Amino acid sequence: MENLLQTTSLARRASWLVTLRWAAIGALVVAATVSRRFMHIDLASRHLYVLSGFLGVYNAALYGLLRWLTRDSREPSSAAIGRVVTFQICGDLVILTMILHFSGGIENPFAFFFVFHMIIVSILRSRRQSYFQAGLASALFGSLVWLECCGFIHHYPLQGFAGHGLYANGVFVLGTLFVFGVTLFLVVFMTTSIAEQLRAHQEELEKANRQLQEKDTIKNEYVLRVTHDVKGHLAAIQSCIDTVHEGLLGPLSEGQKDMIGRAHRRTSQALAFVADLLKLTHAKLAGEPGISCFSLREMIAKALAAAKSRAEGKGIRVSVDVAPSVEIVCGEQVLIEETILNLLFNAVKYTPQGGRVELAVQDQGTQVLVQVRDNGMGIPEDEMDKIFQEFYRATNARAAERDGTGLGLSFAKQVVERHGGCIAVRNNPEGGCTFSFTLPKRTPRP
Amino acid sequence: MASARILIVDDDPDITEAMRVVLDHRGYQVDSAADSTMAMERIKAKRPDLIILDVMMTTPQEGFVLSRELKRDPATKMIPILMLTAVKDKTGIDFRPEAGDESWLPVEAFLDKPVKPDVLVQKVEALLRKT
Numbered sequence: 001m002e003n004l005l006q007t008t009s010l011a012r013r014a015s016w017l018v019t020l021r022w023a024a025i026g027a028l029v030v031a032a033t034v035s036r037r038f039m040h041i042d043l044a045s046r047h048l049y050v051l052s053g054f055l056g057v058y059n060a061a062l063y064g065l066l067r068w069l070t071r072d073s074r075e076p077s078s079a080a081i082g083r084v085v086t087f088q089i090c091g092d093l094v095i096l097t098m099i100l101h102f103s104g105g106i107e108n109p110f111a112f113f114f115v116f117h118m119i120i121v122s123i124l125r126s127r128r129q130s131y132f133q134a135g136l137a138s139a140l141f142g143s144l145v146w147l148e149c150c151g152f153i154h155h156y157p158l159q160g161f162a163g164h165g166l167y168a169n170g171v172f173v174l175g176t177l178f179v180f181g182v183t184l185f186l187v188v189f190m191t192t193s194i195a196e197q198l199r200a201h202q203e204e205l206e207k208a209n210r211q212l213q214e215k216d217t218i219k220n221e222y223v224l225r226v227t228h229d230v231k232g233h234l235a236a237i238q239s240c241i242d243t244v245h246e247g248l249l250g251p252l253s254e255g256q257k258d259m260i261g262r263a264h265r266r267t268s269q270a271l272a273f274v275a276d277l278l279k280l281t282h283a284k285l286a287g288e289p290g291i292s293c294f295s296l297r298e299m300i301a302k303a304l305a306a307a308k309s310r311a312e313g314k315g316i317r318v319s320v321d322v323a324p325s326v327e328i329v330c331g332e333q334v335l336i337e338e339t340i341l342n343l344l345f346n347a348v349k350y351t352p353q354g355g356r357v358e359l360a361v362q363d364q365g366t367q368v369l370v371q372v373r374d375n376g377m378g379i380p381e382d383e384m385d386k387i388f389q390e391f392y393r394a395t396n397a398r399a400a401e402r403d404g405t406g407l408g409l410s411f412a413k414q415v416v417e418r419h420g421g422c423i424a425v426r427n428n429p430e431g432g433c434t435f436s437f438t439l440p441k442r443t444p445r446p
Numbered sequence: 447m448a449s450a451r452i453l454i455v456d457d458d459p460d461i462t463e464a465m466r467v468v469l470d471h472r473g474y475q476v477d478s479a480a481d482s483t484m485a486m487e488r489i490k491a492k493r494p495d496l497i498i499l500d501v502m503m504t505t506p507q508e509g510f511v512l513s514r515e516l517k518r519d520p521a522t523k524m525i526p527i528l529m530l531t532a533v534k535d536k537t538g539i540d541f542r543p544e545a546g547d548e549s550w551l552p553v554e555a556f557l558d559k560p561v562k563p564d565v566l567v568q569k570v571e572a573l574l575r576k577t
Contacts (some may be wrong), residue, residue: 231559236460240463243468246563246564
């Protein structure tokens, strides 16, 4: 099971251990001071302070090592990070043993802090590694208490806390060591069992997710092929109807004109739908984005001109407010332009005669915020979270405008998210709604 | 230039026929070909004033290949080409005349299918005026 955890997450955990250690150093200094000053427990405080200092240097070195391994946000090898984690745990066990030595040995209840290390190593490392650490902890602590018990090394008693002499009581020492060892091994056994189950579960989920993505790609490719074929037929139908509709093949009776007009309209709608579906599917299937840097200001001006020509017929006033600092943005130009157009055309479409559409672009440092505000019909509150779904059209939109594919907003969402931004909508208190999306000035490469 | 000769190269007989009706109506002489080989034969037999060329015929790039071939040949390189493209559908790339790389895609104009009769006539007239 070794190295199953993602390297990056292992690296994060390794850094987390360093942070924990800073806290532990602080706690050690405070505990030593409080025990001596306020609880009047006689401690070898000076030794403990020296140990804290040593621990600080050791932790700073580990911090530096981890920074070096993950420098320039490059991917370190999982084996290297794994070794650092193992080294940290071994080091911690030795230092904890030394702390215990200077603070009562077996008489110090903090001996059970070894359990924390066992839990951490069982989660982060392999089963074998974990049992090894449990063995090492038992050996270190066992040697300490045995050496103290036999008088080979000095015993620093916790005067005023535990009964003096326990450390030399063979039965007590043996019993405590037995329970201590069993505890550590049981903790490792239980934690590794749970951790392995979780890892296996995580693997399964990742695999299922990969399969889903593959299936989704196949589905999209299928949709693309079918839609493309359908578009070919529709284009031919439309072209043929056009010749009759325009009277190129002779004059039509009123009834013929009406029926051909209907067929013409429905084919146009079907074509618009197919074109939107193609756009959306392309956006979904597109692999590496074709990123270029362009003037967002110029793009907005162009989109605005297109929207204005549509708005004129309905007497809708279209205004724009682009922050002076907004200029170059890097992303997929065609898709972003299409997204802005989509939102503007929607606003014009669902705003009644004489209404107002405002486009605002704000500079937010690393990103821009684009807002399209109208005073149209707004969106029913209970449908807010559905309107970005494919094929969904709000009930009031459907009632007001028969034309519409329900794909424009899902396309916009797809494009914005592909660029690492987010899109949202809210109703304005005075009526109408505001669509806003953020766009990083520089789209991160996937 | 109402009597100009226009060659439509498209493998979809219905689209070809519909365009023929539109252009016929305007008084153009319209000829058609369903693939590159037939198109070359027609061009050699009688040089058209304008070629309307579909991008995808037997192979997805047949139109591109033919347009490059025509532009390489001194005898045909002056004939304007109006390319009908459904490329956007296949690739998602929006072809615009200003984005066209002369050597890679040497055509004078693009139109997306289906082409509205008035748009087709406008484009054809504009291209013929230039020559």
